[in-house]
Amino acid sequence: MATQTRASEKTLDDLFLDELADAYDFEKRLTKALPKMAKAVNSLELKNALESHLRETEGHVQKLEQVFEECDHKPKAKKCEGMVGILEEGEGVVTEFKGSPAMDAAVIAAAQKVEHYEIATYGCLQEWAGMLGIENAAAIFEEILGEEKTADETLTEIARAMANEMAESGEDEESEDEDTMAEEDDEEEESSSRRRGNRR
Ligand SMILES: [Fe+2]
Numbered sequence: 102m103a104t105q106t107r108a109s110e111k112t113l114d115d116l117f118l119d120e121l122a123d124a125y126d127f128e129k130r131l132t133k134a135l136p137k138m139a140k141a142v143n144s145l146e147l148k149n150a151l152e153s154h155l156r157e158t159e160g161h162v163q164k165l166e167q168v169f170e171e172c173d174h175k176p177k178a179k180k181c182e183g184m185v186g187i188l189e190e191g192e193g194v195v196t197e198f199k200g201s202p203a204m205d206a207a208v209i210a211a212a213q214k215v216e217h218y219e220i221a222t223y224g225c226l227q228e229w230a231g232m233l234g235i236e237n238a239a240a241i242f243e244e245i246l247g248e249e250k251t252a253d254e255t256l257t258e259i260a261r262a263m264a265n266e267m268a269e270s271g272e273d274e275e276s277e278d279e280d281t282m283a284e285e286d287d288e289e290e291e292s293s294s295r296r297r298g299n300r301r
């Protein structure tokens with residue numbers, strides 16, 4: 102029984118170090134990707150948010166180095182294929198929407214995918230650090246996790262403010278559209294009740 106417990110702890114320990122090396126890799130990549138995103142956007146508020154999260158991200162690299170130290174390991178990066186994919190996809194969308202009114206929304210979407218990936222990673226790392234009894238590391242992950250969640254919420258707020266602004270500027274056109282939309286809804290309801298009727 103005792104041997105089994107040791108074996109499972111060793112497995113979690115390996116997994117922990119593996120995920121830590123993965124996070125160290127993606128944080129370093131993000132210190133290069135975030136300035137590109139900030140440069141691509143039009144909204145000053147969005148630019149500031151991305152730049153301020155860049156500074157936090159540089160801090161994450163240092164905080165992860167502290168965790169390596171806590172675990173008596175040299176900082177080691179392992180190529181994070183997941184983040185490489187997210188960043189490649191983001192770059193593709195940004196290139197596609199360059200110069201369009203949807204550019205900022207495209208960057209927000211790409212950045213939020215990054216944040217959600219980070220949130221998932223740090224949620225696991227924090228739990229595992231707690232389970233492994235590396236309390237200082239767990240506290241560091243909690244700190245990073247808090248910053249990732251705040252960054253994600255800030256992006257949501259900016260996206261909503263942008264959407265509201267667009268809705269307000271297009272309000273007149275919208276009120277004209279409303280009648281048409283109501284008619285379309287009626288038509289949709291009629292045709293779906295016809296479809297339901299046909300199935301009976
Ligand atoms: Fe981060």
Ligand SMILES: [Fe+2]
Nearest residue numbers: 216219249252
């Ligand atoms: Fe982040």
